[in-house]
Amino acid sequence: MAVIKYLWFLVLFALKEACADLKCEIQDDDGEILKCTNDEVYNLVLQRGFLSSYRNATTIIMNLCSIVNIDTEVFEDVPSLKTLDLSVNYIENITIGTFDGLTELEELNLFNNYIEDLPVDIFKFNVNLKKLNIGDNVLFWLNVGVFDSLVNLTSLVLSSNYIAGNYWDPEVFRRNVNIMNIQFNGNNMSEAPQNLLSRFDKLISVNLKNCHLTEFPAFLISSNKTNVIILNLRENEIRIIEKDFFENYEIISILDLSRNQIEYIAEYSFKSMKKLTFLNLSRNLLTTLPHGLFATTYRLSLLDLSHNMLTVLQEDLFKRTKLKNLNVAYNRLTYLQQDFCQQQKNTGAILKIFFFNHNPWQCACLKELLNEVKRSRINYNFTYFDGVQPVCVTEEFVCKRQENVNSFYADLFDSTVKNVM
Template identity: 40%
Template sequence: MPISKIYCSCHLLLFFLIFVKATPKCEITNQQTEHHVTCTPTDNSDYNLQRGLVSDNNDTIKLTLRACRISQVELEAFENLFALEYLDISQNKISELKLGVLDGMLQVNHLNLSHNLLTEFSLFDQKPNLNTLDLSGNKIENLELAIFDPLVKLKWLDLSDNALKGKDINPYIFDQSTKINYISFARNNMNQSPENLLSALEDLRTLNLDRCLLTEIPAFATGRNLRTLRELIISTNQITKLDDATTFINLENLNTLNLAYNVIKSIDFNTFKSLKKLRVIVLRGNKLTNIPDTLFKDMKSVGNIDLSHNEITSISVNAFRGTSLKNLNLASNRITYLTDNFCLELRNSGAILTKFYFNQNPWQCACLRNILEEVKKYKISYNGVMYDGKHPICVTTSENSCKRHDTFNSVYTELYDRLVLGLQIDT
């Protein structure tokens, strides 16, 4: 055989072996109830998904191609999957999905395209039954008007971690997808979003605005139509204050409000009063130095309050009277004392603590001793890892008594910073 033919044959064989090696391995699982196909990569090579690997099977109900190193999807790759209801092609390297590539799968109700490299998409004309759509972790910059219009049954939409700008999103983009009850814009820039962005939604339950570069509570998150909202997440933004008592007035059914890791310094005492059904409020990691004495008073549904990792120097038991408080987190603040019989006072007002975290504060030793006696008496869980007598956890002066007055705070905080934290205090 001529050398050139041998070389050519070897070259073709090598190409064939590489191609076969890179093809994902697919297995059928759970055959007794449904036809599930799950594919996994066979090596570290990128793969061009073509017709033949998973196509042309009318028995397939669920198809998972997660993390298969797919970089391209050919037009007929999903041909003749008429029974398919669940499609997951997340965690791949897909930068483009050709128009029509997902057509024909009319029964699909779950579509996961997350963590690819998509910059745009226009794929939903043939998806009348889609109710779950995950587009998170892509590079999408723009949402074309009417893109979601065919998705009249859509309930769950994740747009988080893209390159969206709220000011560029058309306010009528959800006009036909009115049944959405979960939506996430987390890790996008949602500043200057139109006030009526979500005004068409009739049953929104969860709205996630974590890490959206917000400097204030956005109007589109508190509209009149959002009385259905149960969970509002606005954590890790740049909100500095909550000084408008009407901010949350429309959210009468809200259960959970997460404002953690903003830079909130002040809160109007009536800010949360309209939230009659609020159960959980998270203000962890802000810049609060104090809270109004009546901030949560008589909010009967409130059971979980997280005020940890702030700069609170004193706090009144009055702030929690009339609640259903069970879990209270005051850890990592600047508190040196609490009201005498703090836990008992809460019990007398209807709040029965089951968990109470107060560690990492510059406690006066006598005041801390009082708290520990109370939590043990009432069998309240607390973080006592450092309370073993081997670690410095509080400070005292020659007058070893609990001084419950703010005029003494600076004395004990300076002692704590210097003796416990080892900080150099300027004099």
């Protein structure tokens, strides 16, 4: 028995010493902000009583501290805590009761740990929590009821876990009607249920970057999300944008569809987006854009069409927009309409930044365009057009603005200039 007690004493002593190596400093005069660092100890355990000297703390930052475990009662000494950052540690399990004493907690960051499961009652007493980040963990599902107490939650980060589409249960969010920002990015959302977002009446921002989507998700079409301002669908495998996909997104301002495989966009797909200001369609497979695509995007000011396969830009494509920043670099353009920038200005789009490098330009067409952007003092990629490297083909004096000759000049560019660059 004496041996067992001695061994237990050694364990407790080692844990105490480990916590002692966690260096904590007050960051403000009122003793409310506590920042902890750990440069020496791995596999650190937060023990009960460790925070007893910091009872006035309202913010505790313990990221990058090599924490592996937390005693259930460690936060009972800081009842006024509003912000807790435990990100970038090695926490695997959080037991029920760990956060029970933090009834004033408003922000909890558990990003980049190794958490496998969140017990149903883990947030039972955190009714004032507004921001929760549990991204970049190893969650394979979420238990129904785990967020039931979080009725004031406005921001929820679920990114980069392992929750597959058919494991997303809309009932998990049944009481989270105040959520305005939700991040699913990095999860597999390809089979997520159609009513996934049905509870979110105040949703403003949705992040679906890199979610293995091969088509536009049904839960974005079926949900009447008229409050959404920011929608990120970057890095998926979406191929088609149909006319009705964005019908409910009347006040959306920022839309990112870059790095997909979009080949087709139906005409008037953006008809309802009268407040759209930023649109990223870069790195897709677009060869053409329908004539009326931007007919009602009156506030559009930044448009990225780079890294596609566009061969033509219609002269009145951006009519009535407020376009200031246009990127058509890395496409298959050999010409633009004469006085292209002035024509945009005449219809309301006053270009300030215009990138058109790395296209198979006819030299005569490029010369006209360069003269115009210089004359109009429009910023462009002048380092690419420095006169040192070849950037166009043919020495003809006249710009041939016919679609049927595009392929000839594009092929000529590929076989000559592209090989030199």
